[in-house]
Amino acid sequence: MADxxxxxxxxxxxDSRAPLFAYVGEALRRxxxxxxxxxxxxxxxxRIDRAPExxxxxxxxxxxxxxxxxxxxxxxxxxxxxxxxxxxxxxxxPLLNNPDVVEGLGRxxxxxxxxxxxxxxxxQGETARRLSPxxxxxxxxxxxxxxxxxxxxxxxxxxxxxxxxxxxxT
Numbered sequence: 001m002a003d004x005x006x007x008x009x010x011x012x013x014x015d016s017r018a019p020l021f022a023y024v025g026e027a028l029r030r031x032x033x034x035x036x037x038x039x040x041x042x043x044x045x046x047r048i049d050r051a052p053e054x055x056x057x058x059x060x061x062x063x064x065x066x067x068x069x070x071x072x073x074x075x076x077x078x079x080x081x082x083x084x085x086x087x088x089x090x091x092x093x094p095l096l097n098n099p100d101v102v103e104g105l106g107r108x109x110x111x112x113x114x115x116x117x118x119x120x121x122x123x124q125g126e127t128a129r130r131l132s133p134x135x136x137x138x139x140x141x142x143x144x145x146x147x148x149x150x151x152x153x154x155x156x157x158x159x160x161x162x163x164x165x166x167x168x169x170t
Contacts, residue, residue: 006033011073079104096124113168117141136164
C-alpha cells in the first residue's frame with residue numbers, strides 16, 4: 001500500500017477520466033501515491049456564490065489522511081480546505097478570477113502548484129505568480145489546457161503539466 005494519499009477533486013464537467021486527471025493521476029501513482037477520486041454530480045443550478053460551500057460539503061468527508069490535493073476549476077473552491085489543513089496542492093486551471101479561490105490560496109501554508117493557460121479567462125498569471133513560486137503557465141492554452149493547431153501541441157502541453165506535477169511532488 002502506498003504511504004502517500006492524493007485526492008483528485010474534479011471540475012464541473014471535467015472528471016478524473018479526462019486527460020489532465022488521467023495523466024496526472026498516473027504520474028502520482030508511479031510516484032507512490034494512493035490516488036482517490038472525488039465523484040460528484042454538480043447541480044445544474046449551482047450558483048457561483050454557493051459553489052464554495054457545495055464543494056466543501058463534497059470534499060470535507062474524504063480529506064482525512066490526504067497528503068496532496070489536486071483540484072480542477074470548480075474543484076479549486078477547495079483551496080480553503082487545503083489551507084486549513086496545511087495540505088500541499090496542485091490546482092489545475094484554478095478560478096483565479098474568484099475571490100474565494102484567491103483567498104484560500106493566499107492563506108495556504110503548504111506549497112501549491114498553479115497550472116493554467118493564457119487563453120483561459122479564469123486564469124490570471126500575475127495573480128498566480130504572486131500567490132505561489134510554483135506556476136506553470138502555458139501560452140494559448142484554454143480552460144481544458146488545449147492549445148490551437150495540431151493536437152500534438154495539446155499533448156505537449158499535457159506533458160508539460162505532468163512534468164511540473166512530478167517535479168513539484170518529488
